Amino acid sequence: MPPINLAIVGVGKIARDQHLPSIAGNPDLLLVAAASRNGAVEGIPNFPTIEAMLDAVPFVDAVSLCMPPQFRYDAAYKAICAGKHVFLEKPPGATLSEVADLEALAIEKGVSLFASWHSRYAAAVEAAKSFLVSTNIQSVHVVWKEDVRHWHPNQDWIWQAGGLGVFDPGINALSIITHILPTSIFLRNATLEFPENKHAPIAADLNFTNSDNISVHAEFDWRQLGEQTWDIIAETSAGKMVLAEGGSKLTINDTVIPVSSETEYAALYRQFASLIKRRESDVDLAPLRHVADSFMLGKRVFVAPFHD
Incomplete structure (x- = not known):
């Protein structure tokens, strides 16, 4: 089969660091156009808007949307209405309702919609899933702490309503x-810490449970300096599991478990191409639903102003 003609919308840091190399390394995909207000990709036509791109390059088969979530719905709606398959960076949208609307539209138009959750494709995640299915889980502790100044320097959108704040990495x-x-x-209860000068939280403490009353405690914080922490620790009847470094490393009872060498975004684009070939969609809203529950149920505490 000929490669899928792909366009990218939103040429920022994440697109350059992750999307473009992964697209280039996938023989099922061919990057043919880009649209961005402030960026460009060398060697292909570039446009200021998705509308201009779709008008000028009608042979685009699929579109990857990498702009902030507050602006993703309009672009996705236009692409789907034009008969294009759509890849949504995480989070897939600013609200649950708009993503549900896009999913219904994709079904109506007969195109694939992919709500990508890149961390699910980290090297050790599937091995961790297999282990947890095989044992009885007693408790889970999530520690997701990083330095916002390092990862999002001077990015105002993450602090605006809909930008999610610390839930951008926490999701x-x-x-x-x-x-x-x-x-x-x-979710049972939550505490969200908001800087006095921001509309999104800088930290969150979340307590979840399930029908078996297993405790899942999550700590998110954007103020961590030095070494960053992205760990999930599970105490089980078969011992202690540590899924570390954002899902890239796994130890069970201090034994290192061999994992896949494929990168997250390479796996995402492999999945996207497969969905297109099968004319299927993958739109799981569970992570975004938990964020929405946190804002709905969480106690709000105001803390010191934050300045970049």
Whole structure:
């Protein structure tokens, strides 16, 4: 089969660091156009808007949307209405309702919609899932702490309403948890810390449980200096499991478990191409639903102002 003609919308840091190399390394995909207000990709036509791109390059088969979530719905709607398959960076949208609307539209138009959760494709995640299915889980502790100044320098959108704040990285942890646990979890209580000068939280403490009353405690913080922490620790009847470094390393009872060498975004684009070939969609809203529950149920505490 000929490669899928792919366009990318939103040429920022994540697109350059992750999307473009992964697309280039996938023989099923051919990057043919880009649209971005502030960036460009060498060697292909570039446009200021998705509308201009779709008008000028009608042979685009699929579109990868890498702009902030507040602006993703309009672009996805236009692409789907034009008959294009759509890849949504995480989180897939600013609200649950708009993503549900896009999913219904994709079904109506007969195109594939992929709500990508890149951390689910980290090297050790599937091995962790297999282990947890084989044992009885007693408790889970998630520690997701990083330095926002390092990862999002001077990015105002993450602090605006809809930008998610600390849930921008925290949703990665939630995407892993909802994938590896054998049963669904739900939020019991939460505390969200908001800087006095921001509309999104800088830290969150979340307590989940499930029908078996297993405790899942998650700590998210954007103020961590030095070594960054992206760990999921599970105490089980078969011992202690540590899924570390954002899902890239796994130890069980201090024994290192061999894992896949494929990178997250390479695996994402492999999945996207497969969905297109099968004319299927993959739209799991569980991680975003947990974020919405946290904002709905969480106690809000105001802390010191934050300045870049």
